[in-house]
Amino acid sequence: MLTFIVRRTLWTVLVMFVITAVVFIIFFKTPGVDPARAIAGRNPSPQTLAEVRAQFGLNRPLVVQYGLMMKRIFVTRNLVSYSDQGELVVPEIFAAAPATLSLVFGASLIWIVMAIAMGVAAARLRGRIYDPIMMILALIGVSTPVFWLGQVINLITQGKLHTSVFSWVPPLGYTSFTTSPALWFEGLIFPWITLSILYIGFYARVLRANLLEIQSEDYVRTARAKGLSERRVLMRHTLRTSLITFVSLFGLDFGALVGGGAILTEVVFGIHGVGFLTWQALQNLDLPTIMAVVIYGGFFIVLANALVDIGYAWLDPRVRPT
């Protein structure tokens, strides 16, 4: 098991290297694009351009350029965003990360609990009216655009009802947990719900299909023939094996969201997280920030993937290395 984890980690490092290399090449070597101009922001002065060229070693070999860039991102962390008043990019991402993590952790907690509850209930109540009702609800959840749902929720909670029922909802934005746990929670509750609804629908449907498939497996029949209760058969035998699929999906989605994938929710609710930062950077063509965010997002997806693989081995002894 330990060698497996070590090997998987080394592999992760390799993939991360490839990501940085590919991102670097896309941003610096796209034909017809002058990287200096792209980095320097809109309408740069000739001095800025020259400064950028020198700083990034743009007239030196490609490998050196790559090395300088990585050094800026990972070692000295002094990559400057020219379009954003010379803000340092890496600290900016680190400052934004807690908001995103808070959002995604909370939402994923809601969607795991809800999706398992709905999926199991639908599979259990198959053949009755509750099953299709729940699956239609899930489908509605999957099809509801996040930006629309978020705006509607804002209209309700920040609009007319803000003076009565929803007076406890703080204005849009993020309050860090350390500042005020209560405000942190109150401010995040609607973003959590908004973000999780899509995933609840999706995961509940996947889980239901998976449960029904596994219910017809021979070993589930064996479990029944042993005299176990339906409840135990479902929880210990059917659900346990269905979780293998569930976990692999979760790892990918979680990684993508922490990596900035919650961009719509963050923008709608004014949460200054990584997604919000990406959105701002895209609007300003702020190349250094975009590049750093892409690398950061890629890292999280790769990391989540590695964790999923290790989780797999824990869930399924068949893939466990001996």
Next chain:
Amino acid sequence: MTTPLLEIRDLKVSFRTDDGVVQAVDGVSATLNEGETLGIVGESGSGKSVTMMSVMRLITDPNAKFEGEVLYKGTNLMAMSQDEIRSIRGAGIGMIFQDPMTSLNPVYKVGWQIEEQIREHEKVSRKAARDRAIELLTSVGIPNARERVDAYPHQFSGGMRQRVMIAMAVSCSPDVLIADEPTTALDVTIQAQILNLIKKLREDFGTAVVLITHDMGVVADMADRIAVMYAGKIVEQGTQRELFYDPQHPYTWGLLGSIARLDRPRPRRLAAIPGLPPSLLHLPPGCAFADRCPHRFDRCAEQPALLDRGGDGHLDACHLTRQEKQDVRDATIHPELVEERP
């Protein structure tokens, strides 16, 4: 007369499908006495597995419909609540399935799976259940049971997994062991070992066994009494001797004729029953075997009942008289012997 251990009375199982009602089991009656082995023989789709799965109430298909009674020690299993039937499953009646490769849960250790069953039915500590699991694994011939108890199913071969299944099925000392084609998915060499194991357990614990198989050789070796099923019905039922030395139904003749035998002259070609079993959707009104039967005559259009036609407890469902059967039987089972006669 004492109550039989297990008695099936006129069991009917049908499934509603898009194309109509499939009558998978059509009025099966059978009894199993203590310590006895009942063989149920028939080809795929003859309803033998569905019969025994219905006895255990393991068919969860909402489109299935059940009629008839299954008495276990005099209590009707078909009328029991879910909780009541659960206390019988695994404790009073154990079951072994056909495919050991898929019948064990891949994500749990084999020992855990045995312990789970023991602890479901008996109030014992985890430690005691584990010790019993090790003991059971040893008794079914798993070497190093103390270590193997913590292995996962995929670390076992097919034969070893079937041994684990058997250990699990007998873990709560059931009175009845239902073995649904226990050797079909295994190598021939392993088959014999598994059958010997079932025999040994039967002797050691006095367990009654219902052995479902399509292999006449297996029942010849194991069964005290044999029921032959065809298209959802029992067409012949008798002791093992009667079935092999005095078979009464042309379908049984066909089954016996299609066995290659070492003690007989080698036939030029192994006999086979022509045609296919009828669709259970549109069963002909008369004898279901008539279309494939070489001795078909007028009365076959009328459903033959399963009757004791010789007054000796040997039942068959064929309109031919005993004498008529005797006249044509040998030629049907062993045409090569007849041809060689001067």
